Structures are given as structure tokens and as C-alpha cells.
Amino acid sequence: MTKTTITTTQRWVLGLSALASFMVVLDLLVVATALPSIRRDLGASLEDLEWTVNAYTLSFAVLLMTGAALGDRLGRRRMFAAGLVLFAAASAACALASSVGALVLARTVQGAGAAMIMPLALTLLNTAFPPDRRGWATGVYGSVTALAVVLGPVLGGAVTEGMAWPWIFWINVPIALLAAALVVFRVPESRGGAIRVDLAGLLLGGLSATGLVWALVRGNSAGWGSAETIGAAVLGAGTLVAFIAWERRAPVPMLPLRLFGSRSFSAGNTAMFFLSATTTAAIFFTAQLFQVGQGLGPLAAGLRLLPWGILPVVLAPSVGALADRIGARNLIALGAAAFAVGTAGLALTAVPHVSYLVSVMPLLLSGAGLGVAIPAVTRSAVSLVAPPDLAKASGAFSTMRQLGGAFGVAIGGAVFAQTGGYGSAARYIDGYTPAVLVAAALALCACAAGLTLPRTVMAAPSTPPPPAVERV
Structure with missing residues (x-):
């Protein structure tokens, strides 16, 4: 061929x-x-x-x-x-x-x-x-x-x-x-062979994620001191501890914890969690801002979000090549910081019927930030893993990405419910501003995670660790 x-x-x-x-x-x-x-x-x-x-x-x-x-x-x-x-x-x-x-x-x-x-x-x-x-x-x-x-x-x-x-x-x-x-x-x-499914890890991980998100989502309506909220939080935290303990000794762990011994892998996954959290929360509230807060239709709202989608697609190929040459540390930090500044700009300029020209620069800045950060994060978290571990490392990265999105919406929603509502455009913006400022703070957490990466460009290990998958 x-x-x-x-x-x-x-x-x-x-x-x-x-x-x-x-x-x-x-x-x-x-x-x-x-x-x-x-x-x-x-x-x-x-x-x-x-x-x-x-x-x-x-x-x-x-x-x-x-x-x-x-x-x-x-x-x-x-x-x-x-x-x-x-x-x-x-x-x-x-x-x-x-x-x-x-x-x-x-x-x-x-x-x-x-x-x-x-x-x-x-x-x-x-x-x-x-x-x-x-x-x-x-x-x-x-x-x-x-x-x-x-x-x-x-x-x-x-x-x-x-x-x-x-x-x-x-x-x-x-x-x-x-x-x-x-x-x-x-x-x-x-x-791929008869691979043993880590059912205990699946159950504990699922209960942990659901319990923590449930507490964040239900806290405002059920009461932060209610038995439901506290019980869900305790369930989530307790099963998270149990998940970590189980994965340390499981014969075929769903998530081999030894992968987190690599600073590149652990920092990359942490940064991806927070990047996904900030992005999902910002999109969740901004898509509604254009409609509830500014009276636009759904199509007009979608078109106004285009800078967030187009710039990452345009920038990704060149940023990926740049990360191979200079490493991911500075690119992740720079991209996440740009997203934080752009998202904070959206929050602070939100008023009813504001001109799109006021919003477009923060959107462009935050979209460019994603385009710089995400390819570098992917390289850090996945591309330097030894071949036998690549499948589970990729799965862990995707899982952290989705969990980050869920937590971002839950945390932003908790802030919005305390400060705003859907009763009027002004009331929506009252909640939008602090919720999206929290999203900007999550982007700064991604920036901090990126700065924990080694300064030098690393290569994949020449001698891989034992395979993460056991054939039975």
C-alpha cells in the first residue's frame, strides 16, 4: 500500500x-x-x-x-x-x-x-x-x-x-x-483479548463522582446543611477514598495509580479536569446569557459562541507541533491564563443588551487560550506514556475531561443559585457574573497545574513499566 x-x-x-x-x-x-x-x-x-x-x-x-x-x-x-x-x-x-x-x-x-x-x-x-x-x-x-x-x-x-x-x-x-x-x-x-473488568473500581468511581456532584447540585434547594446534601458529600468523599485504596491493590485496576507517579501525567490530567470545568461552565451560562440576559434567539446565541469553537481548531495543529519542541508547561499556563482573563472579561462586561463588540474580544481571547492549552495538555497527559499503558492512560484522560465538565457546571450552578435567577434579564446577570468569575478561577487552577510540569521537554520512557492490562 x-x-x-x-x-x-x-x-x-x-x-x-x-x-x-x-x-x-x-x-x-x-x-x-x-x-x-x-x-x-x-x-x-x-x-x-x-x-x-x-x-x-x-x-x-x-x-x-x-x-x-x-x-x-x-x-x-x-x-x-x-x-x-x-x-x-x-x-x-x-x-x-x-x-x-x-x-x-x-x-x-x-x-x-x-x-x-x-x-x-x-x-x-x-x-x-x-x-x-x-x-x-x-x-x-x-x-x-x-x-x-x-x-x-x-x-x-x-x-x-x-x-x-x-x-x-x-x-x-x-x-x-x-x-x-x-x-x-x-x-x-x-x-483485544479477554480483559477483566474492574467492577469494584467502576462502582466506587461512579458512586464517588455522583455523590459529589449531587451534593453540589442539590445544596441550594435542599440546604447545604441538610441530611441529603451532607450525606451525598460524605458518600462521594468516602467512596473516593475507597476507590483509591481499591485501585492500589486491584489485580487489574481500572485506573493504575502508578501512572500518577509521572509528574507529566498527573499535572496534565489535573489541568484537563480544570480546563474542562471552566469551559463547560462558561458555555453553559453564556449560551443562556445571550438569550435570557440579552433577549436573543437560540441561533443568534449559537453564532455568538463561535469564537470558542473555531480558534481551538485553527490553532491546534501548530500548537501541537510547538509543544513537541518546547514542552507543554508554558503553553498550558499561557493558554489557561488567557482563558481566565477572557472569561473574567465576559463576566465583568455582562449587562442587558450589551453590544456584541464588547463581548467578542473576551470570547476571542478565551478561545485562543483553549487553542493553546488543550493540545499541550493532551501531549503532557497521554503522549509520553509508555505504549503498554497508552489505552488506560487515554481512557483516564477522557474520564477526567468529562468529570471536569460535570463539576464545573455543578459549582457554577451553586454560585448562580445563591446570587441570581431567571426572573428577569437583570436577575440572570446578577447570577451570571459571579458564576462565570468562578469559572475563570477554575482556569487559573489549570494554569497552576501546568506550572508544576518539568521545565524541560521530556521523551517517552524507553523502558516501559509493566503492562496495565492483564490478560485472563
Whole structure:
């Protein structure tokens, strides 16, 4: 095979993997500009809107590494197709939801489908292409996936305004079902061996994340001193301690804690957690600011968010190459600091009917910050890991990214509920400003994590540690 030729099978694998990942990432963001419409139609509270986002993110994060392990054990093609079918069914349930509770439940199942799709899409792609073509294939895959970040809020706004918010979910159904059928007939089956699933780690990790997020989301309405809030926080903290203790001695840990012995890995994952937290919180509240606080329609709101999506896509290739030459430390710190300054600018200039020209510079600055920080964070957390650990390191990185998003929305929501509300544009902005200032502070935490990286450019270890995956 020449460098300019790929087989028909490889084309199908690349196209279907990219399409599936596009849908998954799109559904992380497509609801942002639909949130005010969902709130009006279903009588949703702020807490309900938070769970509309976090139910998807949490189940996605908690089940992601398990989805990859099930694919290795039962067949990657089979589980990839099953994930697409589950995603389609859950999308239909989201569209048909007549209450917030039904929507949140459907979003939880949709996240479980995403957790099966995302890791297996990349695994099938890497299996289909030889090493000398893998970089090109993953580049195409990454570009298509990044496009979902750009189009998510815009598409959500256009569909919500032109049709109705349930159609942001209905669109998934025929695409996912057609993709599942094509996967069965066009993608070759592959397995990674019988990998033992760390069920105890999965349960403890899931309880920890859910308990902590539950306490943050419910604290305002149930009372911060209530038995529900304190109980959820204690459950989350206790199971987090138990998770760490279990992963230290588990025969096949879901998350090998020895990976955190690498300063590059631990700092990169910490920075990604806070970057995802600040980004998700800022998008969650700013998409609503343009509608609730400034009276714009969903499409206009989505278009105004474009700088956050376009600049990371434009800057990522050159920043990735720069990180290879000079290291990730300064790029992460600079990018996160730029996002913090831009986000703080958005918070401090928010007034009803403010000109977009006032908002566009902070948006451009924060979007550029993401474009600089995220490729450098990815390099730090994943690319320097020894090959035997790469799969679990990548899964841990994706999990931290999703968990960060859930915590960012929960923390921002807690601040917003104390200071603002949906009663008027002015009241919304009263809550928006402190909530987004907290998001800016989370970006500074990412900056601090980046500064803990070594100053020198590191290479991947030449002698890898023992494999993180045990075959049984």
C-alpha cells in the first residue's frame, strides 16, 4: 500500500468512526443553546438544567473505560454497533420526554451509549490502519470531531429556533441506526483479548463522582446543611477514598495509580479536569446569557459562541507541533491564563443588551487560550506514556475531561443559585457574573497545574513499566 492509497475497508472504518464521534461530541454541546427552550417547555429549574448536562457527562465519564474493556472482550465491532443503537434509542427517548425527569434519565442512557462509542471508534481506527498511516487517519478523525465542537451550539440554536428542541435529539436517530448497520457489514471484527473488568473500581468511581456532584447540585434547594446534601458529600468523599485504596491493590485496576507517579501525567490530567470545568461552565451560562440576559434567539446565541469553537481548531495543529519542541508547561499556563482573563472579561462586561463588540474580544481571547492549552495538555497527559499503558492512560484522560465538565457546571450552578435567577434579564446577570468569575478561577487552577510540569521537554520512557492490562 502506498502512502496515498487506502483500502475500501479503511475508508469505511475512518468514515464511520469519525461520524460516530462527531455525534457524541455534538451532543455534549448541542443542548447549550436549547437550555432556555427546555426550561420554558418542561418547567425546568436551574437544577434540572444542570442535570440535563451532567447526566450525560457523568455516565459517559464513569462508563468510558468499561466500554473499551467490553469491546476488547466481546468484540469491538459488535459493541461499537450496540453503542450506536443504544445512543439512537436514548436520543429518541430524549426527544419524547414530557418531563425533566424523563429527559435526565434518557440523557443518562445516552451517555452510556457514548461511553461505548467513543473509545471503540478510535480503537477500531487504530486497528484498521498501519503505523505509517495512523497519524493521517487520526488527524482526519480529530478534525471531524473538532468540527462538532464548532457546530454544536450553532446547530442546537438553529434546530431549536427553526423547529423545536426535541429535534436536536431526533436528528441522531436515523444517522446512528444507519451507522450501526453499516458498521456490522463494513467494519471487520477485532478483539483485544479477554480483559477483566474492574467492577469494584467502576462502582466506587461512579458512586464517588455522583455523590459529589449531587451534593453540589442539590445544596441550594435542599440546604447545604441538610441530611441529603451532607450525606451525598460524605458518600462521594468516602467512596473516593475507597476507590483509591481499591485501585492500589486491584489485580487489574481500572485506573493504575502508578501512572500518577509521572509528574507529566498527573499535572496534565489535573489541568484537563480544570480546563474542562471552566469551559463547560462558561458555555453553559453564556449560551443562556445571550438569550435570557440579552433577549436573543437560540441561533443568534449559537453564532455568538463561535469564537470558542473555531480558534481551538485553527490553532491546534501548530500548537501541537510547538509543544513537541518546547514542552507543554508554558503553553498550558499561557493558554489557561488567557482563558481566565477572557472569561473574567465576559463576566465583568455582562449587562442587558450589551453590544456584541464588547463581548467578542473576551470570547476571542478565551478561545485562543483553549487553542493553546488543550493540545499541550493532551501531549503532557497521554503522549509520553509508555505504549503498554497508552489505552488506560487515554481512557483516564477522557474520564477526567468529562468529570471536569460535570463539576464545573455543578459549582457554577451553586454560585448562580445563591446570587441570581431567571426572573428577569437583570436577575440572570446578577447570577451570571459571579458564576462565570468562578469559572475563570477554575482556569487559573489549570494554569497552576501546568506550572508544576518539568521545565524541560521530556521523551517517552524507553523502558516501559509493566503492562496495565492483564490478560485472563
